[in-house]
Amino acid sequence: MPSPYRLLCGLIHAFPGESKLGTDDSAELNRFLDGPKPGGGVYPWGDRSTSNTNPYNPGEIPNTGITRQYDWTVTNTTMSPDGVKTPMIVANNQFPGPMIEANWGDWIEVTVRNELENDGTSIHWHGFLQTGTPWYDGVSTVTQCPIAPGTSFTYRFRAELFGTTWWHGHHSSQYLNGLSGPMVIHGPATSEWDIDLGPVMLTDWFHAHYEDLLDQVYHSSRDGPILPPMANNMLINGKANYPCSKTDKECTKNAGLSTFKFKTGKKHLLRLINHSAEAVLFFSIDGYNMTVITHDFVAVEPYRTDMVTLGVGQRAEVIVKGGDDATEAVWMRLEEGPSGLGDEGTTGCSLNDGVATGARAMIFYEDADHSVKPKSKSHVDASRFLYPSACANDALDIAVPSYKMNISDPEVTLDFTLSGGNNATGEFVWYMNNETFMGDFNDPVLLDAVVGANEFPDERRVFNMGNAKSVRIIMHSVGLPASHPMHAHGHNMHVLAEGNGEWDGEIVNESNPARRDVQLIRPNGYLVIQLELDNPGMWRKFYLILLSSRNSITDISFQLSTATSHGTLPKA
Numbered sequence: 378m379p380s381p382y383r384l385l386c387g388l389i390h391a392f393p394g395e396s397k398l399g400t401d402d403s404a405e406l407n408r409f410l411d412g413p414k415p416g417g418g419v420y421p422w423g424d425r426s427t428s429n430t431n432p433y434n435p436g437e438i439p440n441t442g443i444t445r446q447y448d449w450t451v452t453n454t455t456m457s458p459d460g461v462k463t464p465m466i467v468a469n470n471q472f473p474g475p476m477i478e479a480n481w482g483d484w485i486e487v488t489v490r491n492e493l494e495n496d497g498t499s500i501h502w503h504g505f506l507q508t509g510t511p512w513y514d515g516v517s518t519v520t521q522c523p524i525a526p527g528t529s530f531t532y533r534f535r536a537e538l539f540g541t542t543w544w545h546g547h548h549s550s551q552y553l554n555g556l557s558g559p560m561v562i563h564g565p566a567t568s569e570w571d572i573d574l575g576p577v578m579l580t581d582w583f584h585a586h587y588e589d590l591l592d593q594v595y596h597s598s599r600d601g602p603i604l605p606p607m608a609n610n611m612l613i614n615g616k617a618n619y620p621c622s623k624t625d626k627e628c629t630k631n632a633g634l635s636t637f638k639f640k641t642g643k644k645h646l647l648r649l650i651n652h653s654a655e656a657v658l659f660f661s662i663d664g665y666n667m668t669v670i671t672h673d674f675v676a677v678e679p680y681r682t683d684m685v686t687l688g689v690g691q692r693a694e695v696i697v698k699g700g701d702d703a704t705e706a707v708w709m710r711l712e713e714g715p716s717g718l719g720d721e722g723t724t725g726c727s728l729n730d731g732v733a734t735g736a737r738a739m740i741f742y743e744d745a746d747h748s749v750k751p752k753s754k755s756h757v758d759a760s761r762f763l764y765p766s767a768c769a770n771d772a773l774d775i776a777v778p779s780y781k782m783n784i785s786d787p788e789v790t791l792d793f794t795l796s797g798g799n800n801a802t803g804e805f806v807w808y809m810n811n812e813t814f815m816g817d818f819n820d821p822v823l824l825d826a827v828v829g830a831n832e833f834p835d836e837r838r839v840f841n842m843g844n845a846k847s848v849r850i851i852m853h854s855v856g857l858p859a860s861h862p863m864h865a866h867g868h869n870m871h872v873l874a875e876g877n878g879e880w881d882g883e884i885v886n887e888s889n890p891a892r893r894d895v896q897l898i899r900p901n902g903y904l905v906i907q908l909e910l911d912n913p914g915m916w917r918k919f920y921l922i923l924l925s926s927r928n929s930i931t932d933i934s935f936q937l938s939t940a941t942s943h944g945t946l947p948k949a
């Protein structure tokens with residue numbers, strides 16, 4: 378049964394809202410924003426480089442003293458990003474949502490006005506450390522109460538790290554209906570470019586309200602065989618076409634594809650962001666190699682590849698060198714491969730209904746005819762999208778963090794087994810060590826901690842790290858044959874090892890291990906990470922975004938710890 382507000386609400390908007398991303402009007406980004414340059418010189422970050430400054434030390438990052446302010450209104454609406462009329466939840470009527478842009482060291486302030494008809498909301502700023510501002514992490518039930526309808530909440534936090542990230546609704550699974558957008562923090566880089574083409578938002582896409590998708594997740598397993606929701610389409614910068622014969626919903630043909638402009642001989646920066654509900658994504662440009670310069674918010678030594686793999690929440694900045702034919706047009710491709718419920722050898726890593734297992738965007742050089750679609754062919758063999766080998770990030774030693782950090786033995790080691798199954802009432806939930814997270818919208822655990830609580834109900838899954846300075850976490854995934862994006866709030870993770878089966882104790886690049894804020898754990902595989910506990914707060918850790926959880930924090934969400942880092946919580 379649709380809930381009443383879905384029938385009552387809804388300004389009708391035609392095509393993809395008011396975002397310019399992926400259109401010919403999309404502006405190229407400057408190398409940095411106007412503003413203070415505290416160190417003098419050309420850049421707001423002075424002579425800091427990716428390798429000479431510890432970004433995890435607030436005393437070392439640029440003190441620009443400037444605040445970038447944003448004012449958003451969140452509403453229910455209806456849009457048709459791929460031509461199919463879909464219930465949406467958006468900020469400022471835009472999908473993809475408004476871009477936040479700042480320089481390294483700036484403060485960011487966002488007032489969020491909740492004008493949803495009948496739903497709370499909150500916004501998470503993915504990848505930000507929130508040092509000293511843990512209450513602005515945006516996770517309802519953990520760091521705040523939901524913002525009630527008709528009220529507003531102002532987030533204020535510092536751009537301690539630089540690069541490309543995204544913001545998204547973190548109240549239940551609202552972001553699946555469009556409540557997400559890109560964030561660009563200008564800073565130094567390990568390789569330079571000529572033209573910054575800005576964010577490339579990549580996602581799977583569902584033509585249903587998020588609550589209906591969640592219902593399907595819970596109840597499918599109770600009433601019969603597990604048949605979770607299948608993605609209907611894929612979008613690049615919020616755009617794709619859809620074959621209208623495949624849906625009984627209101628549908629307009631040829632809704633339109635995203636376009637990008639290349640210039641001959643120039644180096645183009647693309648800021649890739651996977652904002653999917655569930656999909657492991659494969660990104661390529663026909664006939665081109667890409668130079669990868671970041672993994673999430675971590676600058677890495679540049680490396681070349683012909684395809685980038687991104688789990689949900691992961692980002693990569695890539696530089697693509699333009700060719701010399703000014704009339705060329707080529708396809709940019711997003712693929713997720715076949716749906717992940719088939720037989721081994723023909724099955725993929727993600728779930729889709731088979732109608733659209735990929736999306737394309739058009740890249741035109743300066744003299745190319747925009748009315749003619751590219752004719753290029755993919756250089757990526759479809760075997761590279763298959764389970765199980767494709768359902769993993771690239772090898773850990775491929776990306777070496779530019780700012781070197783070695784690790785020492787941890788003070789605490791935790792071991793978790795990840796699984797999924799039906800709970801006592803038959804609902805499908807994810808488990809860590811056979812426990813699942815349940816939050817209370819009226820009682821966020823950070824608030825409890827600030828007023829002095831040391832004890833939490835078991836189902837809050839709070840692991841108090843006391844005064845420990847570091848923790849190693851060993852995870853095993855068992856049972857369901859799927860990979861899971863594991864994400865830590867408030868910290869970057871040292872990724873020590875990942876693979877199939879059991880960990881043999883070996884650490885990859887021990888003197889400077891891979892570092893990022895999301896890492897895929899393979900189907901039936903292991904993942905070993907380590908955190909420096911230098912950031913007091915209540916941090917949501919290691920939830921599965923896959924399938925049922927979909928980043929939801931209600932009774933299906935799955936949370937390892939909201940670890941209280943050592944030290945004293947900052948006072949509100």
Ligand SMILES: [Cu+2]
Pocket residue numbers: 501502503504864865866
């Ligand atoms: Cu996050």
